[in-house]
Amino acid sequence: MIRPVLTELAIFLIPFVAYALFLIATRSGVLAKTSWPAHLVAKLVLGSLLLVVVSFLLLAHFRGAPPGSTYVPAHIENGKFVPGREIPGTEKPGAGK
Structure with missing residues (x-):
């Protein structure tokens, strides 16, 4: 049960990690409060939730017995x-086998 939870958590964190890597690449302060405005964090959360929902749908469609x-x-x-x-x-x- 822990593996599916960790998988979904990792999928949720993908947009945040991508943005942090962007901040590192542009030499901006990753830990600076100004680099993480509330409207941007809200967009990252919405993107993350969208990725999680899509992953749930794909898992339900392609996993399991025919x-x-x-x-x-x-x-x-x-x-x-x-x-x-x-x-x-x-x-x-x-x-048969």
């Missing part, structure tokens, strides 16, 4: 552990 597939839970076969897996809808559980 429609119609069947999940076969982890089990023991002949004394060996067989991890859980998804089987496409045309295949029967337990048939």
Whole structure:
């Protein structure tokens, strides 16, 4: 559970890091209060939230098993552990590997 949270946090921080790198490249004061006006921070926050929402949508669309597939839970076969897996809808559980 920690990996998805850290991934979304990293995606949220991308605009802030990009702006900080811009300040470093232009030799402006990265830690100076004048380099981070409220209207700019608000724009960075909105951009960050937009990136997070897009990442959630892409994750929901491209992650997971294909429609119609069947999940076969982890089990023991002949004394060996067989991890859980998804089987496409045309295949029967337990048939083939």
